[in-house]
Amino acid sequence: MGKISRRQFLGRSTATVTAVALVWAAVAMGSSCDEPQQAGQPSASAPQAEVKADSQTLSTGLPRATRGKDERIIIETDCLTAEIWPNGYVSGVKSNTLVDRKTGARDNSFGLDIVDFLMGPGAEGGIRYQFGDKVHGNIAKHFIELPQICTQAGHIDSEFVVGRDFVAVRQWWRWTEAAPGYTPGSLWEQTVVFPMGRRYFISSDCVESVNHAKELFLRIDIPGHIKHNRGDTFEQIYLSYEGCIPAFDFFEDFAPDSRHFYQRGTHPLPRRMIRAHKIRGKEMPWLAGMTLEPEMVSEAWCHQRGYVCLIQEIGRLPVKPGDRFAASYIVGYFDSVEEMETEYDRYQGFTSLAATKDYWLLSEGVIVREQSNRFRIVPQGRLPEPKRWRVLVHGHGEAIVNGRRIKVNGEHVVEVPRWK
Secondary structure: OOOOOHHHHHOOOOOOOOOOOOOOOOOOOOOOOOOOOOOOOOOOOOOOOOOOOOHHHHOOOOOEEEEOHHHOEEEEOOOEEEEEOOEEOOOOEOOOOOEEOOOOOEOOOOOEOEEEEEEEEOOOOOEEOOOOEOOOEOOOEEEEEEOOHHHHOEEOEEEEEEOOOEEEEEEEEEOOEEOOOOOOOOEEEEEEEEEOOOOEEEEEEEEEOOOOEEEEEEEEEOOOOEOOOOOOOEEEEEEOOOEEEEHHHHOOOOOOOOOOOEEEOOEOOOOOEEEEEEEOOOOOOEEEEEEOOHHHEEEEOOEEOOOEEOEEEEEEEEEOOOOEEEEEEEEEEEOOHHHHHHHHHHHOOOOEEEEOOOEEEEEOOEEEEEEOOEEEEEOOOOOOOOOEEEEEEEEEEEEEEOOEEEEEEEEEEEEEEOOO
Protein backbone atom coordinates (compact mmCIF):
# COMPACT_ATOMS: atom_id res chain seq x y z
CA MET A 1 0.00 0.00 0.00
CA GLY A 2 1.39 3.41 -0.98
CA LYS A 3 1.88 6.07 1.65
CA ILE A 4 -1.30 8.02 2.34
CA SER A 5 -2.37 10.44 5.00
CA ARG A 6 -4.53 9.42 7.95
CA ARG A 7 -7.46 11.51 6.73
CA GLN A 8 -7.13 10.21 3.14
CA PHE A 9 -7.32 6.62 4.37
CA LEU A 10 -10.16 7.11 6.81
CA GLY A 11 -12.16 9.20 4.34
CA ARG A 12 -12.10 6.69 1.50
CA SER A 13 -15.40 5.28 0.25
CA THR A 14 -16.28 1.98 1.86
CA ALA A 15 -17.43 -0.61 -0.63
CA THR A 16 -20.83 -2.18 -0.13
CA VAL A 17 -21.96 -5.44 -1.65
CA THR A 18 -25.44 -6.27 -2.97
CA ALA A 19 -27.29 -8.87 -0.92
CA VAL A 20 -26.49 -12.36 -2.21
CA ALA A 21 -27.51 -15.72 -0.76
CA LEU A 22 -24.29 -17.22 0.64
CA VAL A 23 -23.62 -20.41 2.55
CA TRP A 24 -22.68 -19.71 6.14
CA ALA A 25 -19.20 -21.05 6.83
CA ALA A 26 -19.34 -23.37 9.82
CA VAL A 27 -17.23 -22.15 12.72
CA ALA A 28 -17.29 -23.13 16.36
CA MET A 29 -19.22 -20.11 17.50
CA GLY A 30 -22.73 -21.08 18.56
CA SER A 31 -25.97 -20.43 16.70
CA SER A 32 -25.41 -16.75 15.94
CA CYS A 33 -22.13 -14.87 16.20
CA ASP A 34 -23.92 -11.65 17.12
CA GLU A 35 -26.51 -12.96 19.56
CA PRO A 36 -26.01 -12.06 23.24
CA GLN A 37 -26.18 -15.23 25.33
CA GLN A 38 -26.76 -14.59 29.00
CA ALA A 39 -28.79 -16.61 31.44
CA GLY A 40 -30.77 -15.20 34.28
CA GLN A 41 -31.09 -11.63 33.01
CA PRO A 42 -34.12 -9.54 34.03
CA SER A 43 -36.73 -8.95 31.35
CA ALA A 44 -36.87 -5.61 29.57
CA SER A 45 -39.87 -4.55 31.61
CA ALA A 46 -38.58 -5.76 34.99
CA PRO A 47 -38.74 -3.10 37.72
CA GLN A 48 -35.47 -1.37 38.50
CA ALA A 49 -34.16 -1.47 42.06
CA GLU A 50 -34.11 1.96 43.65
CA VAL A 51 -30.67 3.21 44.63
CA LYS A 52 -30.31 6.27 46.83
CA ALA A 53 -27.10 8.00 47.76
CA ASP A 54 -26.41 8.31 51.48
CA SER A 55 -24.22 11.38 52.00
CA GLN A 56 -22.64 10.02 55.18
CA THR A 57 -21.78 6.70 53.53
CA LEU A 58 -20.44 8.37 50.41
CA SER A 59 -18.23 10.79 52.31
CA THR A 60 -15.81 8.06 53.46
CA GLY A 61 -14.17 5.02 51.96
CA LEU A 62 -14.70 5.92 48.31
CA PRO A 63 -13.74 5.15 45.65
CA ARG A 64 -13.75 1.43 46.34
CA ALA A 65 -13.27 -1.82 44.42
CA THR A 66 -13.29 -5.41 45.67
CA ARG A 67 -13.35 -8.94 44.30
CA GLY A 68 -16.64 -10.74 44.82
CA LYS A 69 -18.10 -14.09 43.83
CA ASP A 70 -16.57 -15.66 40.68
CA GLU A 71 -13.78 -13.05 40.71
CA ARG A 72 -16.19 -10.28 39.76
CA ILE A 73 -14.93 -6.75 40.42
CA ILE A 74 -17.41 -4.61 42.37
CA ILE A 75 -16.86 -0.87 41.94
CA GLU A 76 -18.26 2.07 43.88
CA THR A 77 -17.78 5.80 43.44
CA ASP A 78 -19.81 8.72 44.74
CA CYS A 79 -21.82 8.74 41.48
CA LEU A 80 -21.91 5.12 40.25
CA THR A 81 -21.86 1.49 41.23
CA ALA A 82 -20.87 -1.16 38.68
CA GLU A 83 -19.55 -4.68 38.24
CA ILE A 84 -17.04 -6.16 35.82
CA TRP A 85 -17.10 -9.96 35.44
CA PRO A 86 -14.05 -11.86 34.15
CA ASN A 87 -16.03 -15.12 33.93
CA GLY A 88 -19.07 -16.11 31.88
CA TYR A 89 -20.32 -13.37 29.57
CA VAL A 90 -17.21 -11.21 29.60
CA SER A 91 -15.69 -7.85 28.58
CA GLY A 92 -16.98 -4.41 29.46
CA VAL A 93 -19.31 -3.59 32.35
CA LYS A 94 -21.70 -6.37 33.33
CA SER A 95 -25.31 -6.01 32.20
CA ASN A 96 -27.76 -4.26 34.55
CA THR A 97 -25.01 -3.30 37.03
CA LEU A 98 -24.20 0.31 36.07
CA VAL A 99 -26.29 2.24 38.58
CA ASP A 100 -26.65 6.03 38.66
CA ARG A 101 -26.76 7.05 42.34
CA LYS A 102 -28.47 10.34 41.47
CA THR A 103 -31.60 8.82 39.90
CA GLY A 104 -31.45 5.08 40.57
CA ALA A 105 -31.29 4.40 36.82
CA ARG A 106 -29.42 1.35 35.62
CA ASP A 107 -28.51 0.06 32.18
CA ASN A 108 -31.06 -2.31 30.64
CA SER A 109 -28.54 -3.92 28.34
CA PHE A 110 -26.50 -7.04 27.66
CA GLY A 111 -23.46 -5.15 28.95
CA LEU A 112 -21.60 -1.94 28.12
CA ASP A 113 -18.49 -1.75 25.89
CA ILE A 114 -18.81 -5.41 24.93
CA VAL A 115 -16.23 -6.93 22.55
CA ASP A 116 -16.65 -9.45 19.72
CA PHE A 117 -14.03 -10.41 17.07
CA LEU A 118 -11.62 -9.16 14.41
CA MET A 119 -12.90 -8.76 10.86
CA GLY A 120 -12.13 -7.45 7.39
CA PRO A 121 -14.32 -6.00 4.61
CA GLY A 122 -15.72 -8.07 1.72
CA ALA A 123 -16.78 -11.69 1.53
CA GLU A 124 -13.36 -12.98 0.44
CA GLY A 125 -10.14 -13.27 2.39
CA GLY A 126 -11.20 -15.09 5.54
CA ILE A 127 -14.20 -16.96 6.97
CA ARG A 128 -17.25 -15.42 5.36
CA TYR A 129 -19.64 -13.55 7.64
CA GLN A 130 -23.32 -14.22 7.09
CA PHE A 131 -25.18 -11.39 5.37
CA GLY A 132 -28.28 -10.71 3.31
CA ASP A 133 -30.87 -10.79 6.11
CA LYS A 134 -32.42 -8.52 8.76
CA VAL A 135 -30.04 -9.68 11.48
CA HIS A 136 -26.71 -9.22 9.70
CA GLY A 137 -27.49 -6.69 6.97
CA ASN A 138 -26.37 -6.60 3.36
CA ILE A 139 -22.69 -5.63 3.63
CA ALA A 140 -20.21 -8.45 2.97
CA LYS A 141 -17.48 -9.01 5.56
CA HIS A 142 -15.24 -11.82 6.75
CA PHE A 143 -13.80 -13.03 10.05
CA ILE A 144 -10.06 -12.83 10.59
CA GLU A 145 -9.73 -13.95 14.23
CA LEU A 146 -12.24 -15.71 16.47
CA PRO A 147 -14.09 -16.54 18.65
CA GLN A 148 -16.48 -13.86 19.86
CA ILE A 149 -14.90 -12.76 23.14
CA CYS A 150 -18.07 -11.87 25.06
CA THR A 151 -19.93 -15.14 24.51
CA GLN A 152 -17.12 -17.66 24.04
CA ALA A 153 -13.92 -16.66 25.81
CA GLY A 154 -15.40 -17.92 29.10
CA HIS A 155 -12.66 -16.30 31.18
CA ILE A 156 -10.44 -13.25 30.65
CA ASP A 157 -7.57 -11.97 32.75
CA SER A 158 -8.21 -8.85 34.78
CA GLU A 159 -6.66 -6.55 37.37
CA PHE A 160 -7.70 -3.34 39.10
CA VAL A 161 -6.24 -0.45 41.09
CA VAL A 162 -7.92 2.02 43.42
CA GLY A 163 -6.52 5.52 43.11
CA ARG A 164 -7.11 8.62 45.18
CA ASP A 165 -10.18 9.64 43.15
CA PHE A 166 -10.76 6.81 40.66
CA VAL A 167 -10.93 3.06 40.11
CA ALA A 168 -9.23 1.57 37.04
CA VAL A 169 -9.75 -1.94 35.63
CA ARG A 170 -7.71 -3.64 32.91
CA GLN A 171 -8.83 -6.77 31.05
CA TRP A 172 -7.07 -8.69 28.28
CA TRP A 173 -7.37 -11.79 26.10
CA ARG A 174 -5.84 -13.31 22.94
CA TRP A 175 -7.96 -14.74 20.14
CA THR A 176 -7.46 -18.51 19.80
CA GLU A 177 -8.76 -19.17 16.26
CA ALA A 178 -7.99 -17.64 12.88
CA ALA A 179 -9.26 -17.84 9.32
CA PRO A 180 -7.13 -19.75 6.77
CA GLY A 181 -4.06 -17.71 5.91
CA TYR A 182 -4.03 -15.92 9.27
CA THR A 183 -2.47 -16.67 12.65
CA PRO A 184 -4.41 -16.61 15.94
CA GLY A 185 -3.10 -14.72 18.93
CA SER A 186 -3.83 -11.01 18.45
CA LEU A 187 -4.16 -9.27 21.82
CA TRP A 188 -7.22 -7.32 22.96
CA GLU A 189 -6.84 -5.02 25.97
CA GLN A 190 -9.55 -2.96 27.62
CA THR A 191 -8.99 -0.28 30.23
CA VAL A 192 -11.93 1.18 32.17
CA VAL A 193 -11.65 4.16 34.55
CA PHE A 194 -14.39 5.21 36.98
CA PRO A 195 -13.61 8.77 38.16
CA MET A 196 -15.15 10.22 41.30
CA GLY A 197 -17.61 13.05 40.75
CA ARG A 198 -18.78 11.75 37.36
CA ARG A 199 -21.81 9.74 36.31
CA TYR A 200 -19.86 7.97 33.58
CA PHE A 201 -16.83 5.79 33.05
CA ILE A 202 -14.07 6.23 30.47
CA SER A 203 -12.91 3.15 28.57
CA SER A 204 -10.66 2.13 25.72
CA ASP A 205 -10.30 -0.98 23.56
CA CYS A 206 -6.93 -1.71 21.98
CA VAL A 207 -5.86 -4.44 19.53
CA GLU A 208 -2.29 -5.56 18.90
CA SER A 209 -2.32 -7.58 15.67
CA VAL A 210 -0.22 -10.67 14.93
CA ASN A 211 -1.28 -10.56 11.27
CA HIS A 212 -0.82 -8.56 8.11
CA ALA A 213 -4.17 -7.13 6.97
CA LYS A 214 -5.06 -4.44 4.46
CA GLU A 215 -8.04 -3.38 6.59
CA LEU A 216 -8.62 -4.78 10.08
CA PHE A 217 -11.44 -3.79 12.40
CA LEU A 218 -12.84 -4.72 15.81
CA ARG A 219 -16.56 -5.11 16.48
CA ILE A 220 -17.96 -3.82 19.79
CA ASP A 221 -21.25 -2.79 21.42
CA ILE A 222 -21.24 0.91 22.37
CA PRO A 223 -22.81 1.86 24.68
CA GLY A 224 -24.73 -1.44 24.71
CA HIS A 225 -27.86 -3.03 23.26
CA ILE A 226 -31.25 -1.92 24.63
CA LYS A 227 -33.65 -4.58 25.89
CA HIS A 228 -37.27 -3.54 25.48
CA ASN A 229 -40.80 -4.63 24.60
CA ARG A 230 -42.18 -2.14 22.07
CA GLY A 231 -40.33 0.76 23.61
CA ASP A 232 -41.29 0.18 27.24
CA THR A 233 -37.78 0.94 28.55
CA PHE A 234 -36.80 4.02 26.53
CA GLU A 235 -38.48 7.11 25.08
CA GLN A 236 -36.15 8.00 22.22
CA ILE A 237 -32.69 7.43 20.80
CA TYR A 238 -30.20 10.15 19.91
CA LEU A 239 -27.59 9.65 17.18
CA SER A 240 -25.23 12.57 16.65
CA TYR A 241 -25.06 11.77 12.92
CA GLU A 242 -28.86 11.73 12.56
CA GLY A 243 -30.73 13.30 15.50
CA CYS A 244 -33.53 12.05 17.77
CA ILE A 245 -35.54 8.95 16.84
CA PRO A 246 -38.79 8.02 18.67
CA ALA A 247 -39.11 4.63 20.35
CA PHE A 248 -41.93 3.52 18.01
CA ASP A 249 -39.42 3.33 15.15
CA PHE A 250 -38.03 0.22 16.86
CA PHE A 251 -41.25 -1.76 17.25
CA GLU A 252 -40.49 -3.99 14.23
CA ASP A 253 -37.23 -5.63 13.17
CA PHE A 254 -35.17 -4.11 10.35
CA ALA A 255 -31.71 -4.71 8.90
CA PRO A 256 -28.62 -2.90 10.27
CA ASP A 257 -27.89 -0.98 7.07
CA SER A 258 -31.47 -0.12 6.13
CA ARG A 259 -31.77 2.94 8.41
CA HIS A 260 -30.07 4.74 11.33
CA PHE A 261 -26.77 3.52 9.91
CA TYR A 262 -23.39 5.26 9.68
CA GLN A 263 -20.51 4.27 7.41
CA ARG A 264 -17.22 6.13 7.18
CA GLY A 265 -16.56 7.38 3.67
CA THR A 266 -20.16 7.20 2.46
CA HIS A 267 -21.66 9.41 5.20
CA PRO A 268 -20.38 12.81 6.34
CA LEU A 269 -17.93 12.55 9.23
CA PRO A 270 -19.81 13.80 12.32
CA ARG A 271 -18.24 16.35 14.64
CA ARG A 272 -19.08 14.05 17.54
CA MET A 273 -19.84 10.32 17.66
CA ILE A 274 -22.58 10.06 20.31
CA ARG A 275 -25.23 7.32 20.60
CA ALA A 276 -27.68 7.53 23.51
CA HIS A 277 -31.16 6.63 24.65
CA LYS A 278 -33.49 8.44 27.04
CA ILE A 279 -34.54 6.01 29.75
CA ARG A 280 -38.31 5.90 30.15
CA GLY A 281 -39.62 7.43 33.37
CA LYS A 282 -39.99 10.75 35.10
CA GLU A 283 -36.66 12.49 35.66
CA MET A 284 -34.77 9.50 34.22
CA PRO A 285 -31.47 10.34 32.47
CA TRP A 286 -29.96 9.49 29.10
CA LEU A 287 -27.54 6.57 28.87
CA ALA A 288 -24.90 7.52 26.30
CA GLY A 289 -21.89 5.97 24.60
CA MET A 290 -19.49 8.45 23.01
CA THR A 291 -16.50 7.49 20.84
CA LEU A 292 -14.06 10.33 21.40
CA GLU A 293 -12.46 10.24 17.94
CA PRO A 294 -15.18 9.90 15.26
CA GLU A 295 -12.62 8.97 12.59
CA MET A 296 -11.92 5.67 14.36
CA VAL A 297 -15.50 4.46 13.69
CA SER A 298 -15.82 2.66 10.36
CA GLU A 299 -19.46 1.60 10.82
CA ALA A 300 -22.18 2.15 13.43
CA TRP A 301 -25.49 0.28 13.53
CA CYS A 302 -28.66 1.15 15.39
CA HIS A 303 -31.32 -1.37 14.36
CA GLN A 304 -34.03 -3.57 15.81
CA ARG A 305 -33.59 -7.36 16.06
CA GLY A 306 -35.71 -8.23 19.10
CA TYR A 307 -33.75 -5.54 20.95
CA VAL A 308 -32.08 -2.35 19.77
CA CYS A 309 -28.67 -3.43 18.51
CA LEU A 310 -25.98 -0.75 18.91
CA ILE A 311 -22.88 -2.15 17.22
CA GLN A 312 -19.80 -0.18 16.24
CA GLU A 313 -16.80 -1.26 14.23
CA ILE A 314 -13.54 0.55 14.98
CA GLY A 315 -10.31 0.72 13.04
CA ARG A 316 -10.54 -0.68 9.52
CA LEU A 317 -6.87 0.19 9.19
CA PRO A 318 -3.85 -1.42 7.50
CA VAL A 319 -1.76 -3.40 10.00
CA LYS A 320 1.27 -5.65 10.14
CA PRO A 321 2.36 -7.90 13.04
CA GLY A 322 3.00 -5.79 16.11
CA ASP A 323 0.83 -2.86 14.99
CA ARG A 324 -1.90 -1.56 17.28
CA PHE A 325 -5.09 0.45 16.99
CA ALA A 326 -7.42 1.76 19.70
CA ALA A 327 -10.51 3.84 20.44
CA SER A 328 -11.69 5.49 23.65
CA TYR A 329 -15.23 6.15 24.90
CA ILE A 330 -17.29 7.82 27.57
CA VAL A 331 -20.24 5.69 28.75
CA GLY A 332 -22.76 6.75 31.37
CA TYR A 333 -25.63 8.94 32.47
CA PHE A 334 -26.48 12.49 31.41
CA ASP A 335 -29.45 14.78 31.96
CA SER A 336 -29.41 16.24 28.43
CA VAL A 337 -27.80 16.04 25.02
CA GLU A 338 -26.12 19.37 25.76
CA GLU A 339 -24.45 17.86 28.83
CA MET A 340 -23.18 14.96 26.69
CA GLU A 341 -21.71 17.40 24.18
CA THR A 342 -19.95 19.40 26.90
CA GLU A 343 -18.20 16.32 28.30
CA TYR A 344 -17.45 15.03 24.80
CA ASP A 345 -15.70 18.26 23.83
CA ARG A 346 -13.61 18.05 27.00
CA TYR A 347 -12.00 14.82 25.77
CA GLN A 348 -12.50 14.90 22.00
CA GLY A 349 -9.79 13.35 19.86
CA PHE A 350 -8.30 11.00 22.46
CA THR A 351 -8.14 7.35 21.48
CA SER A 352 -6.18 5.41 24.12
CA LEU A 353 -6.30 5.02 27.90
CA ALA A 354 -3.83 3.78 30.53
CA ALA A 355 -3.83 3.90 34.32
CA THR A 356 -1.60 3.39 37.35
CA LYS A 357 -2.58 3.59 41.02
CA ASP A 358 -1.58 7.27 40.99
CA TYR A 359 -3.00 8.62 37.73
CA TRP A 360 -4.67 7.85 34.41
CA LEU A 361 -3.71 9.04 30.94
CA LEU A 362 -5.75 9.63 27.78
CA SER A 363 -3.72 10.02 24.61
CA GLU A 364 -3.93 10.38 20.89
CA GLY A 365 -2.55 7.40 18.99
CA VAL A 366 -2.07 4.24 21.07
CA ILE A 367 -0.43 4.51 24.48
CA VAL A 368 1.72 1.55 25.56
CA ARG A 369 2.88 1.05 29.15
CA GLU A 370 6.49 -0.16 29.25
CA GLN A 371 7.33 0.21 32.95
CA SER A 372 5.52 1.36 36.10
CA ASN A 373 5.54 5.03 35.09
CA ARG A 374 7.02 4.93 31.59
CA PHE A 375 4.87 5.02 28.45
CA ARG A 376 5.27 5.44 24.71
CA ILE A 377 2.74 6.38 22.05
CA VAL A 378 2.60 4.56 18.70
CA PRO A 379 0.53 5.30 15.58
CA GLN A 380 -2.83 3.76 14.76
CA GLY A 381 -2.01 0.77 12.56
CA ARG A 382 0.05 1.79 9.52
CA LEU A 383 -1.13 5.41 9.60
CA PRO A 384 1.52 8.15 9.57
CA GLU A 385 2.81 9.39 12.92
CA PRO A 386 2.45 13.11 13.71
CA LYS A 387 5.35 15.14 15.11
CA ARG A 388 3.60 15.61 18.47
CA TRP A 389 0.89 13.83 20.48
CA ARG A 390 -1.62 15.28 22.94
CA VAL A 391 -1.90 13.56 26.33
CA LEU A 392 -4.45 14.29 29.06
CA VAL A 393 -3.15 13.42 32.53
CA HIS A 394 -5.27 13.08 35.67
CA GLY A 395 -4.09 12.38 39.22
CA HIS A 396 -0.87 12.91 41.11
CA GLY A 397 2.65 11.66 40.48
CA GLU A 398 5.15 11.51 37.65
CA ALA A 399 4.83 9.95 34.19
CA ILE A 400 7.39 9.63 31.42
CA VAL A 401 5.74 9.62 27.99
CA ASN A 402 7.89 9.29 24.85
CA GLY A 403 10.84 10.36 26.97
CA ARG A 404 9.20 13.50 28.34
CA ARG A 405 8.91 13.71 32.13
CA ILE A 406 5.44 14.96 33.18
CA LYS A 407 4.45 16.14 36.64
CA VAL A 408 0.86 15.03 37.17
CA ASN A 409 -1.10 17.26 39.54
CA GLY A 410 -4.85 17.41 38.88
CA GLU A 411 -6.05 17.20 35.29
CA HIS A 412 -4.37 18.92 32.37
CA VAL A 413 -3.27 18.37 28.75
CA VAL A 414 0.35 18.26 27.61
CA GLU A 415 2.09 17.60 24.30
CA VAL A 416 4.90 15.09 23.81
CA PRO A 417 7.18 14.46 20.81
CA ARG A 418 6.87 11.38 18.66
CA TRP A 419 8.64 8.24 19.86
CA LYS A 420 12.32 8.00 18.82
